[in-house]
Amino acid sequence: MDKHARTLLVIIAEAALEKRLVADSQRLGAQGYTVHDVRGGSRLSVRESLWEADRSIEMKVIASPEVADAIARHVMGSYAPHYGLTLYFADVDVIRPEKF
């Protein structure tokens, strides 16, 4: 089974950003995305997902390092200043390279 290196970009953010994050990452070259609801906190604030304005999501995108970087750069520039948001990169291997 051949494996191909890709980058996993994980973005944890206010739920209000979900639609934009999906649209932006597709525009910047991601071929897919996966989202689920989370709760969490940092020194800045606690988000418990008790109600609407308090919901957070985690979005995963598997992509080439370049695309992941482009998405991360855009997200950091556009949203990080004003929204609760955390992102990180990890190295992963995929099997069908053309999908990512």
Added chain:
Amino acid sequence: MDKHARTLLVIIAEAALEKRLVADSQRLGAQGYTVHDVRGGSRLSVRESLWEADRSIEMKVIASPEVADAIARHVMGSYAPHYGLTLYFADVDVIRPEKF
């Protein structure tokens, strides 16, 4: 604290596959699994988890590289042709090697 290298296999798939994926991975040697509900999309389709036929799950299995490969190979062969499905591998470290 001693750490031991293992492989994390992540499978994102239609919810209809959950029972089978769990059974298959146990049969192939995984000692555990973790699942949660997700939504997502790709160039092929959007799955919003609005209702039953539209639900997706993410399953994580921590295992030896061999077991992870065996599960991935089986999943790619049996389900990937006909089901919405994405999988990837990552390197992780665990503490209790006998558990994984």
Added chain:
Amino acid sequence: MDKHARTLLVIIAEAALEKRLVADSQRLGAQGYTVHDVRGGSRLSVRESLWEADRSIEMKVIASPEVADAIARHVMGSYAPHYGLTLYFADVDVIRPEKF
């Protein structure tokens, strides 16, 4: 875009531990955490999240390797003997190093 290496610590545990895991990791130096509900199983037990005593969570903490180790050591010492619990480490890259 500068990237900085950090450790991602993932803890999968009985939901009863959520409050303590958050408090402990903050006390040991984590600057944030993210949690979501999961279901899962191992050779020891199956936890389906059907009802309260059966719920499990997954907690993610991004931190320096030292902090991640300290949390893991504490969790293994305090909870692993008596609670259903799995944890693993992964290497990730972050952009704002001061946050983690």
Added chain:
Amino acid sequence: MIDVVVLFFLLGVFARLVKSDLRLPEALYETLSIYLLLAIGLKGGIELSKQPMLALLPQMLACMALGFAIPLVLTPVLRLLGLSRVDAAAMAAHYGSVSVVTFAVASAYLAAQGVSAEPHAALWVAIMEAPGIVAGILLARLGARGADGQAQRVNWGELAHDVFFGKSVLLLAGGLVIGAVMGEAGTAPIAPVFMAPFKGVLALFLLELGLVAGGRLGELRRYGLRIVVFALVTPPVLALGGALTGLALGLSTGGMAILATLAASASYIAAPTAMRMAVPEANAALSITAALGITFPFNIVLGVPLYLQMARWLNPGA
């Protein structure tokens, strides 16, 4: 006059078409569908408790045969429309099985029109869930031999289990049994939950289904006009078959309209799930788009009144 619950469906479709952020939580969707299945079963069961079971045997057999026959008729038609064998059989299975919510809308419509039907009609629903699915799978699988033989084998035991003990049959049948065992008096304490609120809950569920169906409309373009035509023309034709079966069984006019509706309706719970397991190579989105995106709205808005007319024409004496 259109029924109020149908307006909730249209509100859902509208919300989706204008890309509203309205979403019903998935837990609510599941809760409402569990409620509807139980409530329909209970109502039917209470009626069953009032009559001899044996007299119903002919009806039960006829329902089974009707459900089984529909895919046999539709699959060749769908192949003529250009679908592959498995896609045709899978789609036909959806029409062979039934839509519980369409049944509920028809019952409500009849009640509003003052037309009475056999009160144990829920029994027909429970019986008609499975046969069409079985027929569809047989049609998809028989004579199929592919490169990888493995994927072609159907695990009938597992499948029978999944259909008979699947959520919808289990809850319908469970409600039927509880209703039949306890009767009107025994179920009175739970009636404030399962009887009076039924139509309001149905309205909420139709709002949700409107959101889902609205989302499928965008897919129509992908599959072309032939699917739209098929999904609009098939229901009245199947309804005629159902109404005639009802006539042959000596049902009341209302009962004929119900059986026509059941024949005309397409499953969107049990069938998609079963097809995903037994015929995974079939195009699931195609079937659901036809069943839920076109046939379902057609049935609840235009079909149900039409089928009542049909029953009246066929049964003028009643």
Added chain:
Amino acid sequence: MIDVVVLFFLLGVFARLVKSDLRLPEALYETLSIYLLLAIGLKGGIELSKQPMLALLPQMLACMALGFAIPLVLTPVLRLLGLSRVDAAAMAAHYGSVSVVTFAVASAYLAAQGVSAEPHAALWVAIMEAPGIVAGILLARLGARGADGQAQRVNWGELAHDVFFGKSVLLLAGGLVIGAVMGEAGTAPIAPVFMAPFKGVLALFLLELGLVAGGRLGELRRYGLRIVVFALVTPPVLALGGALTGLALGLSTGGMAILATLAASASYIAAPTAMRMAVPEANAALSITAALGITFPFNIVLGVPLYLQMARWLNPGA
């Protein structure tokens, strides 16, 4: 006498203050809010079906103007209190818009007091959701030019879409239309879900809001006394404006009290969402703490009875 639903709110606040593990599932929160919006809309729509729409035009325009005017007045005040321009405008937008649950509590209070109001008041709620938000965004954006021009532009098309087709306006308006089209008779079958249980559901929702509001109380220290004072003094002042508007429109005493309540109430669904999209640099926690942590409890516990008194003083003849 305090209304029973308010005690559920206080129970929620109490649970939070003593750090109870009580949590309502988020799906329940969403379900209850969908229910309340639909039910309020339906109730108003049924009444609308009984009267000529045209006669309501003056009221509708006045509601719009009132909602739009509030942020114009409040923003300068908030700037004087030391808030930045965007924070002031965003907070003002919350008070310009309305709280549907405060409206529901006021309606229940009036009913319990035997005071009748214009039965189509739900129409006012639907109309007053948006104008205050629009005014707030305009105030935050106009004259703003920053280092990064991009973040300062508002996509008005997208915003209008998000407000008008957003969950709350869509469900309220959808309920209004369905109620108006079907009338009392047509909606009777769903009344057991949308009418009788209304206050009990409201009680559950207030329990949940109590949990949320209780959680905001801890934030008060962060923002200081001036915010507390603002959030307590503003509602009665706005209520006076609302009551006088009602007087000018010739509303009943009950109607004046309702309009006073709407003016005094601060949005915690539509406004926070819209502000997060259009004015992301505003401090969202600050606005929500004031609106939900102070103004909301004040209004439902003390404000509503006070505004009815106010209406009675202004309209002694009635």
Added chain:
Amino acid sequence: MIDVVVLFFLLGVFARLVKSDLRLPEALYETLSIYLLLAIGLKGGIELSKQPMLALLPQMLACMALGFAIPLVLTPVLRLLGLSRVDAAAMAAHYGSVSVVTFAVASAYLAAQGVSAEPHAALWVAIMEAPGIVAGILLARLGARGADGQAQRVNWGELAHDVFFGKSVLLLAGGLVIGAVMGEAGTAPIAPVFMAPFKGVLALFLLELGLVAGGRLGELRRYGLRIVVFALVTPPVLALGGALTGLALGLSTGGMAILATLAASASYIAAPTAMRMAVPEANAALSITAALGITFPFNIVLGVPLYLQMARWLNPGA
């Protein structure tokens, strides 16, 4: 005649045994349990508002003592059955505390039999949640000294907090207070949600508990016959203790049956949570299997009618 709600429980067990895919969403489980606790509290509180609190003091003290005493008796028995000290004490704590749903089933059964009980019985439930848990923890901890002293210390402050402000006591007590403060008239507006639907909601909750309990049956083999016997024999014995306590307190026959049921019932909400925190080394699955997998079904199917008989024998004059 068996109560209809019990059939829903059996349907859930059946679904689980045949490995149906039927699942109630977890949000529904939480919602139903919140509802039941609030509704039971409200009902009890409305009755409390009708009588002098002081007269109830002896009952309250007796309930507390009864709950505390049960683990003192059961722990030695369980040690004789071969359980470790902590496992024995933890299991005993479950039986010392109470099951709110068993109480609800018993109340419904009495009502169906036309037997009246003290209407403030919900107060007993609220009082009996905690003492058994405290006793169980004391038994697990006292005299315990292990290699790692740390794990052996109990944080009593935290634990008291978790029990008294935990979901179940908080909602029960909150409902009691709201009911007592507002009385019958004040709670009338929310009665359509909290009164009439009670039994239907209980039916749904029992369906869910049936699914959970059915899942535990598979665990029985693991723990052996002695646990099955214990979980079947203990309830009637405890019931006798409860009934005699009721007799001593001069309760009505119905009240004795209720107190017997409370004594016989085993907690599956508060106790498991508290034990997980305070005695984590105890085998949680073992306790839950006994409490929910055996004792709970036994009580609702056979126990409750038996305990009413018991009360009648002991109190023939009434």
